Each structure stands twice: as C-alpha cells, then as structure tokens.
Amino acid sequence: MLRGERTRTAVLDTAVALATEAGLSGLSLSQLAERLGVSKSGLFAHWKSKEELQLATIDQARKLWADRVVAPALRQPRGVRRLFALHEARLAFYTERVLPGGCFFAVAEFEYAGRTGAVARRLSEVLGEWLILLERLITEAVELGELPAGTEVGQLAFEIDAAGVAAMLHTRLLDASVHAARTAVLRRLRAATTDPNLLPEE
Amino acid sequence: MLRGERTRTAVLDTAVALATEAGLSGLSLSQLAERLGVSKSGLFAHWKSKEELQLATIDQARKLWADRVVAPALRQPRGVRRLFALHEARLAFYTERVLPGGCFFAVAEFEYAGRTGAVARRLSEVLGEWLILLERLITEAVELGELPAGTEVGQLAFEIDAAGVAAMLHTRLLDASVHAARTAVLRRLRAATTDPNLLPEE
DNA sequence: TAAGAAAAAGAACGACCGGTCGTAAATATT
DNA sequence: AATATTTACGACCGGTCGTTCTTTTTCTTA
Numbered sequence: 001m002l003r004g005e006r007t008r009t010a011v012l013d014t015a016v017a018l019a020t021e022a023g024l025s026g027l028s029l030s031q032l033a034e035r036l037g038v039s040k041s042g043l044f045a046h047w048k049s050k051e052e053l054q055l056a057t058i059d060q061a062r063k064l065w066a067d068r069v070v071a072p073a074l075r076q077p078r079g080v081r082r083l084f085a086l087h088e089a090r091l092a093f094y095t096e097r098v099l100p101g102g103c104f105f106a107v108a109e110f111e112y113a114g115r116t117g118a119v120a121r122r123l124s125e126v127l128g129e130w131l132i133l134l135e136r137l138i139t140e141a142v143e144l145g146e147l148p149a150g151t152e153v154g155q156l157a158f159e160i161d162a163a164g165v166a167a168m169l170h171t172r173l174l175d176a177s178v179h180a181a182r183t184a185v186l187r188r189l190r191a192a193t194t195d196p197n198l199l200p201e202e
Numbered sequence: 203m204l205r206g207e208r209t210r211t212a213v214l215d216t217a218v219a220l221a222t223e224a225g226l227s228g229l230s231l232s233q234l235a236e237r238l239g240v241s242k243s244g245l246f247a248h249w250k251s252k253e254e255l256q257l258a259t260i261d262q263a264r265k266l267w268a269d270r271v272v273a274p275a276l277r278q279p280r281g282v283r284r285l286f287a288l289h290e291a292r293l294a295f296y297t298e299r300v301l302p303g304g305c306f307f308a309v310a311e312f313e314y315a316g317r318t319g320a321v322a323r324r325l326s327e328v329l330g331e332w333l334i335l336l337e338r339l340i341t342e343a344v345e346l347g348e349l350p351a352g353t354e355v356g357q358l359a360f361e362i363d364a365a366g367v368a369a370m371l372h373t374r375l376l377d378a379s380v381h382a383a384r385t386a387v388l389r390r391l392r393a394a395t396t397d398p399n400l401l402p403e404e
Numbered sequence: 405t406a407a408g409a410a411a412a413a414g415a416a417c418g419a420c421c422g423g424t425c426g427t428a429a430a431t432a433t434t
Numbered sequence: 435a436a437t438a439t440t441t442a443c444g445a446c447c448g449g450t451c452g453t454t455c456t457t458t459t460t461c462t463t464a
Binding site: 406409 | 435436437438439440441442443444445446447448449450451452453454455456457458459460461462463464
Binding site: 113166176183 | 223227228302303304311312315317329361365372378
C-alpha cells in the first residue's frame with residue numbers, strides 16, 4: 001500500500017527540481033521518466049494527466065518550502081526576529097541551491113504570469129498564502145510593540161518579498177544579490193523597529 | 203530592399219508579445235507564423251534557426267524597453283528626479299499592459315535562470331546593462347549632490363530594481379503592487395536625498 | 405498459497421515540434 | 435526588357451510531445 005506512495009514522492013521530488021530548470025510547463029513526461037529510470041506510461045498509473053501531475057508538483061514544492069523556509073523561522077520568537085528569520089531562511093534556501101533553478105515558485109509564477117487555468121490559479125493561491133504569512137508575522141510584531149502601531153502591513157510585506165524575489169532574479173551574481181537583499185531588509189526593519197537590539201547589526 | 207525589413211520587425215514585434223505569454227523557449231514557430239498569417243518556412247528566409255530568431259527577439263524587446271522606459275526618463279533633469287522617473291516609467295510600462303505577459307525581460311530572465319547557451323548569455327547582458335543604467339543615474343545624483351557622498355550605489359540600485367520586479371510578479375493584483383512599488387522607492391529616495399523637494403510627495 | 409489489486413512496462417496513436425527542400429512570386433539590378 | 439536576388443510558400447522529414455490501451459510484474463491480503 002505504501003509502495004505507491006514512495007514512488008509518488010520520488011517522482012514529485014524530481015519533478016520539482018526539473019521544473020525549476022525547464023519550467024513547469026516545459027517539464028516533459030519523457031524526461032521526467034527517463035531521469036527516474038521509469039517508463040513514461042507508468043506515470044499515468046498515479047496521475048491521469050500532465051496537469052494533475054503539475055498540480056501535485058506544486059503541492060510538493062509547497063511542502064518543501066514549508067519545511068525548509070517557514071518551519072525554521074517559526075522556531076524563532078515571535079516579532080521582528082521571526083520576521084527577519086523568515087527572510088534569511090528564504091535567502092539560505094537560494095544560496096544552498098536546494099533546487100537547481102533556485103526557486104520553484106519564482107520561476108513558475110513568472111512563467112504563468114500571463115496565463116489562465118488550474119495551474120495558474122493554484123500558483124496564485126500559494127503566492128497569496130506566502131504574502132499572508134508575511135503579513136501575519138508583521139502584524140504579530142506590531143501587536144508585540146516591536147513595530148510601531150501605524151505600520152502599513154501590506155506595504156512592508158511587499159518590500160520584504162521584493163528583496164527576496166530580486167535576489168533570486170540575479171541568479172548569476174547570487175552571492176552579491178543575496179547580500180544586498182539581506183542588507184535591504186535588515187536596514188528597513190532596524191529603522192522601523194522600536195528595539196533595534198532584537199536584530200543583528202549589519 | 204525594405205520589404206524584408208518591414209516583415210522582420212512585424213515578426214519580431216509579434217514574437218516579443220508572444221514570448222511574454224508562452225515564454226521565450228515556449229515560443230513556437232508554428233504559432234508565431236499562424237498569428238502573423240504567414241507560413242512557418244517563410245520565417246526561415248530571415249533567420250536560420252529558432253535560436254537566431256530568439257536572439258533577434260531579445261534585441262527587439264530591448265529596443266522597445268529603450269523607447270518606452272529609458273528614453274522618457276532621460277528627458278527628465280539629471281539626478282534623483284531622473285532616477286525616480288525611470289522607476290515610474292517602468293511601472294507605467296506594466297500598468298499600460300504594453301505586453302500581454304507584462305515584462306519580457308522578467309519572464310525571460312527567470313525562464314533562463316538555470317540554463318546556459320547563447321540566449322541565456324544575451325539575456326544576462328541586457329539585464330547587466332539595465333543595472334548599470336540604474337547605477338549610472340544614481341552616481342549622477344551623487345555627483346550633483348542630490349544624494350549623499352557615501353551612497354552605496356549597487357545596494358540602492360538593487361533595491362529600486364527589486365521593487366520593479368516584485369510589482370511585475372504580483373501581476374494578478376497589479377494595481378496594488380505597482381502602488382506599493384512606487385511608494386517603496388519614493389520613500390527610500392526621499393529619505394536619502396538632500397533635497398526632498400525634488401521628488402513628489404506621496 | 406491462491407486471488408485480487410496496485411504498480412509498472414510496452415507499444416502505438418495523433419498532434420505538434422524545429423528544420424529542409426524545391427519552387428514560385430515579388431522585387432532589384434542591369 | 436532581361437536577369438538576379440530576395441521573399442515566401444507547400445510538402446515533407448525525423449523526433450518528441452501527451453495520452454491510451456493492453457499486458458506483465460509485484461505486492462497485499464484473505
């Protein structure tokens with residue numbers, strides 16, 4: 001009963017990695033099967049269509065992101081420390097090259113920017129979740145008094161996310177851009193917080 | 203002699219638009235030919251291969267960007283005003299929906315983030331040019347005394363670009379994110395400049 | 405251990421891909 | 435007006451795409 005499950009996750013892990021190289025729509029079943037040493041038709045025993053596999057791949061990438069980025073940050077104490085930890089965990093995800101193409105969602109989101117359909121919709125949902133998480137952490141920091149009461153939550157969330165996205169974009173000069181992304185957010189938060197001692201110096 | 207030239211630009215204009223929807227590698231010669239009402243083989247009279255057409259498409263997109271974004275900004279007086287005008291021109295390019303998929307280079311850059319080859323190399327070059335332009339305008343502002351002497355040029359260029367990229371990413375909530383991108387850069391520049399009167403209030 | 409279900413392989417399909425070829429019209433040059 | 439050259443076409447190639455169907459292997463369970 002669990003053999004199928006093992007296969008499925010193995011396939012999806014490879015699919016996530018492959019999608020960051022060839023894109024989520026450029027992901028071909030032949031290539032995927034070959035890389036796994038599996039027959040192409042065997043994949044259809046688990047998903048009825050490519051689109052279903054793409055949707056499952058998105059969920060797998062979401063889990064990976066939750067484990068490697070969100071979970072470590074949530075182990076930090078609430079407030080600006082947790083907020084900055086989330087940003088740093090994200091950057092670490094890039095520098096550690098967990099995925100060959102860098103970031104599954106950045107690649108996929110741009111790829112499907114102008115499209116419609118189930119895949120595009122699901123991607124939007126996940127991106128929305130991410131922004132909501134950022135806003136939640138910011139709101140918590142406000143409630144703790146670590147950020148001033150008038151903080152524009154959405155605006156700050158946008159700025160933090162922007163630094164992360166841009167770090168990913170400049171993949172070929174990754175180290176420099178990750179450093180810039182860290183500095184940008186650190187300064188922004190240190191300038192805004194009521195207690196700069198909560199955050200590292202530069 | 204100019205009939206061919208007319209055809210070429212017509213093809214490339216369509217190719218630029220199509221590439222923002224399907225991606226630069228997802229751009230298929232059949233679809234391109236069909237949308238133009240032209241035979242696929244006719245395209246090979248102008249470019250020997252798909253890759254050559256892709257490279258020509260990049261140059262065409264670069265021209266479009268130069269006309270619609272860079273040129274208007276350069277009509278503003280040197281310094282922080284020109285710098286902010288460049289950012290605003292970029293955001294206008296997105297809101298006016300000049301291209302269906304939003305931004306040719308953002309889409310393509312992410313698509314080719316993990317790849318090698320002539321197309322990926324050319325894309326990197328153009329992205330590099332863009333960053334250099336940003337840094338040049340910042341440097342000019344420093345020389346004019348509109349930004350303080352110690353300004354970290356690369357860091358500021360990264361932050362401005364990040365806001366633009368992120369605005370593009372959140373395509374489905376475009377208006378809100380463009381506003382956030384404008385606000386982020388405006389505040390950043392107003393905080394840094396020696397003469398806030400040069401910039402609009404929020 | 406036999407029966408049944410789940411998992412995987414294999415072969416084949418129609419559609420589309422990038423690309424080539426020979427040819428015919430449109431244009432330029434003489 | 436005759437000749438080159440550019441521009442474009444239709445037919446076709448080998449290959450890959452996603453998908454389906456049938457068959458075989460593997461595992462689970464009664």
